[in-house]
Amino acid sequence: MEFVKKVFKEVEPSYLIKSYIIAAIIFFVFKSANLGIGPTIYTFICALLFPFSAIVWDSFAGLMMGNNMLILPIPVVLIWKFIKFVLLFMFAVFIAPIGVLYLAIRAKSHQ
Structure with a gap:
């Protein structure tokens, strides 16, 4: 349980809230397809883990892009x-x- 607390303390609460709202929207879209119990359980687990996969992407994108900014059209x-x-x-x-x-x-490195 201590491990879980440490992991969640490393993430900004606003980031978690935003990520869980996005995950809930995607979950309910998939759930509305009535795919059965197996896919529903899988999408629920994905919804719980979504913020942590988003952290991987954001860290990777930050590493690759640095302080550069792309200017693209809004639809894109x-x-x-x-x-x-x-x-x-x-x-x-x-x-x-x-x-x-x-x-x-x-x-662990912040200790």
């Missing part, structure tokens, strides 16, 4: 964000452990 940005959120959501089971490990290492 919205389509990209939608695709990014859905992919991070669907693969959260595989990506999120990297994010949890990253946060655990960061928490």
